[in-house]
Each structure stands twice: as structure tokens, then as C-alpha cells.
Amino acid sequence: MDSTDDIYYIGQVLEGRINAFEYLVDRHKDKAFNLAFRICGNREEAEEIAQDAFLKAYKSLKDFKMKSSFATWLFRIVYNTSVSLVRTRKKKVLSVEEFPADAVDFLSMNVSDEEAADEYRNSLVNFALQKISEEERGLVTLYYYDELDTGEISGITGISRSNIKVRLFRARQKMAEIIRKAEMKNVLHYE
Amino acid sequence: MNNKEMNDEKLLRRFLSPERIERAPEGFTTKTLTRIRIETRSLTEHYGFIARNRVPLISAGITAGLILAAILIPSGDNGSIGAEVWKYIRDIEFTLPGINLPKWASYTMIGIFIMGFLDRALSGIFQKRTTSKP
16 A cells, blocks of 8 residues: 555645645545445445544544554544444344345346446345455455455454454355355356 | 365455445545535644744744834934934823722732633633544
């Protein structure tokens, strides 16, 4: 994570130029939103969490010691907020073990085949993510979407590297099984 | 990694890649900054214009004072405009109407001033503490 520019803009914000914070929001908004969305599985909640995280970061920017990068610090806020929110929410038990839809269900007159395929993949991934714990969702997101190594993930989540490896292994197994089953169903469908 | 693990990894990499991240909704940055502006004040806003620019302001004040002094205050009585102005200022007499206040009134006034000063100082300290906490 390149943080040289971040440091410059943090300095600008601390000198009273609030507009400099726009750069930081613009740069990290997608990853922050994606992390929140993958953990809580809801776009509206994810937007609120990401906004709250930026607000918290802005308010405590003067206490930011630069021991880690701004991104690590921000993602830590997003991760903790998202995990706490999911924990406090009444747990919805997804009794369905298999992805209930087929790829053809996503085909419609309004979107191209490619867009429909993307939509299908996205729904399938979200379904698979709901089958693992909220912490594991965070780990999977940081590892696969943000391509962070276990050391960086550890800095964000506070989970030890060895524990991250174990949890990632378990999450990978479970998600792969769900995705594979859904893929198999589509192959059979077309046959 | 055994074969199955490698296949799982490949499969997940196909479905979960950086290109497939869920992007923040349109207008996210503007909304966030508006919220920040509403919910917080700028980190240095509470110092105000004078406090933030005190160094150049003091410097400008001293420079202007020195320039005025050089123009107006004469080195001797040489009949310049400065000398006339200086003479005029020197000759101004202030007269105040005689007010006869009881002795306790002056003590009360001093007391009010001290209390007022303490009130301002304490409110300044507590206000600073409240705003500095995130």
C-alpha cells in the first residue's frame, strides 16, 4: 500500500484544509465500501459503515501516529465496525445450503450476457460469503479482493498470522464447495 | 498445498479478484465530506482568523506602527506636519465629569471584573476539552 501521498494529504488536513480529505476519501472509498459490504452483505449498511469510518478517521486524524499506513488504520475501523454490527444484528439463519438460483435466472432483456454473468457471479459469491463467519468474510475480502498478505491482514484485524492462515483455509474450503456445487448445477442445466 | 487446495484457491481467485470489488455508490465522496463538514468543525477552525494568522498580523501591525511613528513623530520642533500633529496630541486635555460613587461600588466593580475574567478563562478551558475529544 503506497502511503506517501496519504501522508502529504493528512498533513494538509491537519493544517486546516478540509478539502484535502477529499483525496483520502476518493482514494480509499471503494476498498472501504467493499470490505464493509462483503462483511455485512447490505449496500445501505455498508455505505453507512464506510462513511462512519471516514468520519471517525477525520475526527481522530490528529491522534494518527503513522505507525501503520492510513489505509490499514482506516480498514481497521471499517472491519471492527462491520463485524460488531453483524454480531449485534439478529442472526439470520440461512438454512439453504445450495445457491438457490441458476445462471439463466440472471438473463433478461435489459442486460447483456456479460453483465448477467457478472451479476450471477456476484450473487453466488455473496451467498457463499454468508455461509462463513463475519471475521472470515473480512479475511477473505482483504486477502482476495485487496490482495493483502497475512501480515497486513493481521495489522488490520488483530488476528495472528497463523490463525489467519487456518481461518482462510477453512473459509476457502467452504466457499469453494458452494461455488463448485452451483457451477455443477449450471453445467447439468445446459446439458 | 495439495491438489484440492490448489483447485479451491484457483476457483476463488476466479470469483474474487480485485477487478470484482463492489464500488462505492455514486456521490459517496461528496456525501461523506458534507457529513464531515456538518458533524465536525475543521480541526483548526475554532482558533479563528486572528489566531491562525497572528504572526503576519503582529508583524504587519508593528511595521505599520513604525512607519507612522517615522512620519508623525518629529525629532525636534522643526515645524513639520508631524510636529504640528504631535503638538496637538500632546496638548489634548481629558476632563471627566466628577462622579461621586460610594466606596463599596468600586469594590463591587472590581469583583465583577475578576469574576467575569475567571468565567471566560474557565469556559475557554472546558470548551477546548470538549472539542478536542473525538
